[in-house]
Amino acid sequence: MTAQAFSHTIGNDIESRIGELITRHCSPTDRSLSGLDCELLYDEVVRQACVSSEGGKRLRARLLLAFYDVLTARNPDDVARGGALDLACAIEVFQTAALVHDDIIDEADVRRGKPSAHKALASLAAARYAGSTERSAAALGSGLGIMLGDLLATASVDIVNEATSILPNYERIMSGFLTMHREVEIGQVLDLAAEHLSLDDPDELAKNSLAVFRWKTASYTTIAPIRLALLAAGVDERNASDTAEAIGVPLGLAFQLADDLLDVISNPEVTGKPVGGDIREGKRTVLLADALSDADHEQADYLKRAFTAPARDAATVDRVIALFSGTGAVSRSKERIASLWRQTQNALDDARSTLDLDDADLAALHDVCSRFIPADIRD
Amino acid sequence: MTAQAFSHTIGNDIESRIGELITRHCSPTDRSLSGLDCELLYDEVVRQACVSSEGGKRLRARLLLAFYDVLTARNPDDVARGGALDLACAIEVFQTAALVHDDIIDEADVRRGKPSAHKALASLAAARYAGSTERSAAALGSGLGIMLGDLLATASVDIVNEATSILPNYERIMSGFLTMHREVEIGQVLDLAAEHLSLDDPDELAKNSLAVFRWKTASYTTIAPIRLALLAAGVDERNASDTAEAIGVPLGLAFQLADDLLDVISNPEVTGKPVGGDIREGKRTVLLADALSDADHEQADYLKRAFTAPARDAATVDRVIALFSGTGAVSRSKERIASLWRQTQNALDDARSTLDLDDADLAALHDVCSRFIPADIRD
Structure with a gap:
């Protein structure tokens, strides 16, 4: 086959x-x-x-x-x-x-x-x-x-x-699955809190956004699937958790960063989704934090006004997208993703010895992980 | 002590x-x-x-x-x-x-x-x-x-x-606990459906209400506590489930019927709650079904109008309470509760041999079960 x-x-x-x-x-x-x-x-x-x-x-x-x-x-x-x-x-x-x-x-x-x-x-x-x-x-x-x-x-x-x-690992698997439930629920609360974060401290904003990604997305997208697979295959608890975190955290963060980036740079004719949906909703993202961090005074003012307004029209969305590119936030997100993807690959390579993998095993795992991030953003 | x-x-x-x-x-x-x-x-x-x-x-x-x-x-x-x-x-x-x-x-x-x-x-x-x-x-x-x-x-x-x-019975206890979750969730959906039931068929209304009681209330109030206790004490699955259903279903239904009845006949100075809260909310109860079933044409018309109106004022609540008594629905609920309590006691007595209980054990179980129904309604 x-x-x-x-x-x-x-x-x-x-x-x-x-x-x-x-x-x-x-x-x-x-x-x-x-x-x-x-x-x-x-x-x-x-x-x-x-x-x-x-x-x-x-x-x-x-x-x-x-x-x-x-x-x-x-x-x-x-x-x-x-x-x-x-x-x-x-x-x-x-x-x-x-x-x-x-x-x-x-x-x-x-x-x-x-x-x-x-x-x-x-x-x-x-x-x-x-x-x-x-x-x-x-x-x-x-x-x-x-x-x-x-x-x-x-x-x-x-x-x-x-x-x-x-x-095998009956109770551990159940416990891991319930931990995943709780982490997503915690992440959802953090996400609701993040909506009200001040835009005056881009560094705090980026840290909070990354925490939301870790809890709301990476938890069940990458960490839990790897952890549960390892436990089900009979790997011990400590090794399963450490390996799942090492691979799953950077991969899950990269996945969410790529998702947010695609919302801004993708071609609506290819994705079938209108561009800038997150901006229209006023979502606090790492892109916004990076843009605020590198913006000049006038650009920062514009972004703050746009994201504290009750709604954003098409012209505002276009201007914000232009600012995300112009301030370098888009490039910085790409760099963040590439760096997280390198961390993921290194963690996979480290798993060669802990999980006793051969070249074909590793290639299969690199392949399945790579599907979480579009190729043109990954490298 | x-x-x-x-x-x-x-x-x-x-x-x-x-x-x-x-x-x-x-x-x-x-x-x-x-x-x-x-x-x-x-x-x-x-x-x-x-x-x-x-x-x-x-x-x-x-x-x-x-x-x-x-x-x-x-x-x-x-x-x-x-x-x-x-x-x-x-x-x-x-x-x-x-x-x-x-x-x-x-x-x-x-x-x-x-x-x-x-x-x-x-x-x-x-x-x-x-x-x-x-x-x-x-x-x-x-x-x-x-x-x-x-x-x-x-x-x-x-x-x-x-x-x-x-x-003991690890997986059975978890499965019983999750069944309880699901039954309450199903009961909640049934309860939302019951709000929209036609008032023209009191028999169907009573059956639906009792089904809501079984799923939304008896499930976690009486059936699951008994079932989980038995499993935790090492009783086998079949015996635990049968005993819990035999005692828990009638006790749980009696508990909810008594709760609904107290809403109508209790003394607000004793309970601290205003009388007729369920009526004000337009709740479909067994009391309402029984009242509709025994009402004359004019009384039934009044009840139907009252319970399909968007809201009910204090005078309507008083009139409905009077009709619940006058039609015999209050007496019928008391009879229902007394009958269910007798079923509960019989099921407890049956458990003497299946669970190997002595007189003191039985007395303790009768006592804890009796707390679910006020004494003056019970007998």
Whole structure:
């Protein structure tokens, strides 16, 4: 099988397994609800759980499986591999749970090109309960969305509990998975706090943004997938944590920096997304911190006024993008990403001895990690 | 020690342990946030987690410990008893998580006599970010509240993961705890659906309400505490589940029916709560279903108009209370409760042989179960 065909097969496995797992772990444990009127709405919520989970790139699941497969290649075990696949799916299910709550908090209408979960549930409520006003349908959509996020978070842990029964390091895997939950939740609080940070101290702003990246993104994007893969492959706790942090922290930070950078420099005709979305929303990013840090007095004034205003129009977005380039913030972000990517590669090389890897193993891991950062930004 | 003094000691143990566990399981795993501006807000969120958890009657924790202590009295083990105490606390922490989200969904301003969590966090946001308008402070309060609920839900599972390492039936306890999470989440969705039920079919309305009680209340109030106690004491899965359902379902339903009844017939000078709060909110209850079922044409019309109106004033609340009595719905609820309490007592008596209990054991279990229903309603 070619590498591309193999990757495609893994993708299909992940995709179909996620659907199965969500349906099973979100369904009532007995049939006592059968035929009741209120059961119908619950069925719709489970359907939405599946819809919301579709359409991800599954980068996190693929990262976990790549590490697991490399480490177990000498002693493959089909049953345990099934457990590792479920761990990989559990991270994706957790991500969906987090995104559902995130979209309620950010009042986001669209996710992965479809209505966000609470919006879809509000439309459903409006259609189902003809008497409901738009406001009550919106409130019902948010209420159901909060519960949908809770149900998916519970399902993700339930999947892990089931998967770990056929894997080593049972309690450690569960503990690692719950640590990931908590880190993302902490990161979300930090992100809400960051919205209100003063723009007068760019250094503090950059530090806070990087902390948000570490907790809200790197936690479940790169650190947890590697850590859980290693634990599932039988690596001891200390080694698994140290290796996951060494590789996962720089890779996760680079991933988020690249994501923020693409928002500013990407071609909307290629990505299908309008450029400057983060700027329109007034998001505090490392790009903004770097721009403020290198701006002259007049430029800094403009940026501060733009980001403290209630909203930003298209002309302001264009001017801010120009300033991000002009002040050197874009170049500095590229340098930050390249440096973090070098750290990631060094950490991978260090893992050669600790994890007993050969050249082919290392190449496979470099490859899967490289997918988190677009090639033209990476080097 | 007298029974009262003993009960008081258990209460203190539970209370102080909950505070310890929340602080530990909600805190960042490393010190990388130290000194950052955004850490301050996170500290406030953890503080609110502790405040929100205070003031409960701890009925659920006490129920779990009573069953556990009776079953392990012949072979007491201090270390395992510590694990059981943590399981008991985990249920209370989960309840707080569920209430925090519930209050956001219901837009409730007050909980246990204090501002609800999202309201308290909104006040905090308004004070902390002087520039924020009232609307943005409210939105930030809700966002932080959603995260606080998520953090507490994660903490509750983390507490169980740690506690089970010193208890038998490890995976079963975790699975039972997660089933409880899911059942409450399903119950919450059913409850939101029930708000929109037609009032033209009182029988369907009563069935739906009882289903909500089973999933949203009995699940974590009575079924899970008994089931987890039995598993922690080494009882096998089948026996633990059957016994917990047999006792917990009728007791949990009776508990919720009594709670709804007290809302209508209690003396506000004794309870400190205004009478008829559920009616004011237009809640679909078994009382309403029973009243509609026994009402004459004119009374039914009045009730339907009252409960489909956008709001209900004091005079309407009084008239509805009079109709709940006049139609016989209050008496019928008392009969329902008495019948469910008899079922509970019979199930307890049946457990004598399956759990190998003596008279003193049974008396202790009857006593702890009886606390879920006021004496004057029970018999």
